[in-house]
Amino acid sequence: xxxxxxxxxxxxxxxxxxxxxxxxxxxxxxxxxxxxxxxxxxxxxxxxxxxxxxxxxxxxxxxxxxxxxxxxxxxxxxxxxxxxxxxxxxxxxxxxxxxxxxxxxxxxxxxxxxxxxxxxxxxxxxxxxxxxxxxxxxxxxxxxxxxxxxxxxxxxxxxxxxxxxxxxxxxxxxxxxxxxxxxxxxxxxxxxxxxxxx
Amino acid sequence: xxxxxxxxxxxxxxxxxxxxxxxxxxxxxxxxxxxxxxxxxxxxxxxxxxxxxxxxxxxxxxxxxxxxxxxxxxxxxxxxxxxxxxxxxxxxxxxxxxxxxxxxxxxxxxxxxxxxxxxxxxxxxxxxxxxxxxxxxxxxxxxxxxxxxxxxxxxxxxxxxx
Numbered sequence: 001x002x003x004x005x006x007x008x009x010x011x012x013x014x015x016x017x018x019x020x021x022x023x024x025x026x027x028x029x030x031x032x033x034x035x036x037x038x039x040x041x042x043x044x045x046x047x048x049x050x051x052x053x054x055x056x057x058x059x060x061x062x063x064x065x066x067x068x069x070x071x072x073x074x075x076x077x078x079x080x081x082x083x084x085x086x087x088x089x090x091x092x093x094x095x096x097x098x099x100x101x102x103x104x105x106x107x108x109x110x111x112x113x114x115x116x117x118x119x120x121x122x123x124x125x126x127x128x129x130x131x132x133x134x135x136x137x138x139x140x141x142x143x144x145x146x147x148x149x150x151x152x153x154x155x156x157x158x159x160x161x162x163x164x165x166x167x168x169x170x171x172x173x174x175x176x177x178x179x180x181x182x183x184x185x186x187x188x189x190x191x192x193x194x195x196x197x198x
Numbered sequence: 199x200x201x202x203x204x205x206x207x208x209x210x211x212x213x214x215x216x217x218x219x220x221x222x223x224x225x226x227x228x229x230x231x232x233x234x235x236x237x238x239x240x241x242x243x244x245x246x247x248x249x250x251x252x253x254x255x256x257x258x259x260x261x262x263x264x265x266x267x268x269x270x271x272x273x274x275x276x277x278x279x280x281x282x283x284x285x286x287x288x289x290x291x292x293x294x295x296x297x298x299x300x301x302x303x304x305x306x307x308x309x310x311x312x313x314x315x316x317x318x319x320x321x322x323x324x325x326x327x328x329x330x331x332x333x334x335x336x337x338x339x340x341x342x343x344x345x346x347x348x349x350x351x352x353x354x355x356x357x358x359x360x
Contacts (some may be wrong), residue, residue, distance in 0.1 A: 024264055032256045046260055054267045135247050154248050159215070175206040182209060185244045186237075196243035 005069030013060045020060075024053055030156060031077055037151050038081035039088075040140055048080045068162060075166045078148050085144055131192065138188035146181035153178060199227040204234050212241045 003011070003019070005026070011019035031052055036045035055076050139147060145167060152163045164174040186193055204227060210216045211224045228235050 020268070024261060028256050028260060028264075029253065032260070033253055036254060037251075042254065046256060046263075049256070050260070050264050050267060053264045054271070057268050057271065132250060132252075135251055139248075139251075150248075153209075153213075154245070160210075172206065175209070178209050179205045182241050182244055185248075186240050189244060189247055192247055193240050193243045196246060 006065040009056075009060070009063050009069055010065065012057070013063050020057060023056070027073060028053075031073070034074065034151050034156060035077060035081055037136075037139060037155070038078075038144075038147060039084055044084065044088075048077070048084060051080055052077045067165065070156070070158060071162045071165050074152060074156065074158065074162075078152075078166050081148070082144055134192065135189065138185050141188060142181055142184060146177055146184070149174060149177050150181045150185075199223050201227075201231060201234055204231075204237075208234070208238060208241055212238060212245055 003022070005023065008019040008023050012023070028049065031049040032045050035048045035052075036042055039045055039048065052073065056073065139150065142150065149163060149167060152158050152166060153160075158166070160171050160174055164171045167174065167177075169177070204224065207216060207220060207224055211221065216224065228238060
């Protein structure tokens with residue numbers, strides 16, 4: 001039987017290291033993806049995700065299951081991401097579009113894709129990459145809090161009450177925040193949306 | 199339902215997170231509002247576009263780095279004021295000591311009562327305190343008597359001053 005997050009955390013509190021390992025396996029990918037989409041740098045996202053796990057471990061002695069584990073976990077992650085963005089606001093990387101750099105798993109940190117000449121369907125591949133890049137850019141352009149709301153809602157599938165606790169706002173304020181975010185995305189992605197909405 | 203109210207429900211409608219009653223209300227509104235119908239379709243399209251972003255996997259060294267961070271942590275972190283909070287054992291022993299002290303204190307015998315007759319009478323032969331004061335009968339004299347007395351005294355003292 002799969003133990004719940006809360007049970008695992010209580011076991012960690014009791015000194016069970018194996019339960020911490022299970023939580024790490026369960027949440028490392030969602031956390032890294034959430035943070036990557038927040039801070040736009042894979043390396044930084046991994047550093048922040050490691051910091052999240054460290055904070056969870058440090059807080060084990062005082063852990064009380066008063067809220068859902070994911071609410072607590074993503075609140076730590078969101079706070080770290082927002083602080084990191086604030087710290088790096090004026091250090092935004094400007095990378096030349098001409099720089100031939102190999103892209104990462106999601107298509108690249110603002111970098112040109114290096115496509116192998118022997119790619120069987122190079123045109124299709126480039127179209128798909130351009131499309132993903134456009135979607136990624138649209139998310140990145142959202143204000144930080146709207147971005148966090150969209151990512152938690154869309155990719156982590158947290159419910160409104162959880163997200164509102166993470167972002168420290170009311171549920172109605174969250175719904176309004178999400179509506180504005182989707183409105184912005186609708187405009188930013190208008191060419192793609194128009195095709196899809198037909 | 200108004201188009202403005204739709205704003206707070208449209209996303210939950212697209213996600214299928216609305217309750218049955220709320221969903222029926224939205225459906226009813228959409229049946230008569232082309233603008234909201236278009237917006238629902240567009241939000242649905244945005245939602246599907248967001249699904250296209252692939253999921254990335256953490257690097258191979260991710261777990262090892264978390265393990266290293268956790269291993270570097272002290273066994274038990276105590277807060278700044280933790281030393282102020284006694285451990286249960288110390289608190290128990292301290293309570294026992296306190297109770298024992300109070301109990302022993304209550305059992306102590308009272309000091310012996312001293313009868314006034316038991317007090318020794320000290321008779322000093324070195325200094326005659328009583329004889330150094332004027333007799334009490336002198337206090338009943340009038341101020342005039344005092345003046346004459348003082349004159350007399352000064353007269354008595356004059357020869358001594360000489």
